[in-house]
Amino acid sequence: MNQYYLSQILGHRAVTMEEILDARERRASKQKALQIKHQKPLISFTLNMPGDIKTFPLANRVFEEGIMFIKNQLKEAHVTIEVLKICKEKTGHECFFVVDGDPESIKRNMIDIENRDSIGRLFDIDVLKENGQKISRKELSMEGRKCLLCREPAFVCARSEKHTKEEVLLKAVEIMTDYGASLEEE
Numbered sequence: 001m002n003q004y005y006l007s008q009i010l011g012h013r014a015v016t017m018e019e020i021l022d023a024r025e026r027r028a029s030k031q032k033a034l035q036i037k038h039q040k041p042l043i044s045f046t047l048n049m050p051g052d053i054k055t056f057p058l059a060n061r062v063f064e065e066g067i068m069f070i071k072n073q074l075k076e077a078h079v080t081i082e083v084l085k086i087c088k089e090k091t092g093h094e095c096f097f098v099v100d101g102d103p104e105s106i107k108r109n110m111i112d113i114e115n116r117d118s119i120g121r122l123f124d125i126d127v128l129k130e131n132g133q134k135i136s137r138k139e140l141s142m143e144g145r146k147c148l149l150c151r152e153p154a155f156v157c158a159r160s161e162k163h164t165k166e167e168v169l170l171k172a173v174e175i176m177t178d179y180g181a182s183l184e185e186e
Contacts, residue, residue: 014052015091023091030087034098035132040082041106043097044126045070050168054092058176063093065179066113066123073109074099103127107135111142119179121148122172148172 027044035042047054047063067086074081074097083098099106107127114120127135137144147157148171157163 013055013090015054016052019091020052020054023089027094030085030094030096031128032132034083034085034096035128035130038083038098039130040098040100041103041130042128043070043099043106043110044128045095045097046092046124048122048124048172049092050165050172055088055090058173058180060093061180062119062122062176063095065119066125067095069113069116069120069123070095070097070110070125073113074101074106077101077105077109079106079109103129103135104140107140108142111137111140114145117179118175121145122175148175 027046031042031044045066047059047066049059071081079099079101081097081099083096085096087094087096110125110127114123114125129135145154146152147154147163148168149163150157152162
């Protein structure tokens with residue numbers, strides 16, 4: 001996949017680091033408000049999208065697929081969705097699920113989605129307990145996320161900047177493109 005093809009897919013809706021940081025603060029505020037109001041576990045879903053372009057048609061389609069995966073997984077686990085809130089912003093789409101169920105069990109189900117196939121590697125699905133505490137994979141004695149490129153622990157590659165943002169973005173777009181092609185074949 002070359003740079004021209006990538007720019008055709010992504011377009012030119014870049015966001016600044018300040019906008020990304022502001023969006024994180026707004027997301028945390030939304031999470032807190034939902035938890036205060038409902039006093040239930042919360043699922044927060046976004047895409048792991050490297051670089052400064054967070055929304056484009058292919059990513060939007062993958063985001064919608066992620067919502068469907070979460071809904072289906074919750075239904076199979078007999079977990080009730082009490083509130084579903086979707087926020088579409090140029091800094092990246094967000095979806096919040098207020099649910100009625102055991103947060104640790106729900107987190108295990110969300111990790112299943114993240115680990116199921118290649119597209120799940122682009123999903124960032126956090127589960128927060130009623131008190132707002134995020135449940136980590138480590139807390140559940142589960143293996144951490146792997147790098148998209150080399151399968152080393154993702155946090156190690158990110159911290160050391162082992163790969164460029166462009167390399168990671170190219171891989172993410174390749175995963176989305178392959179997934180989109182598999183949908184069209186069905």
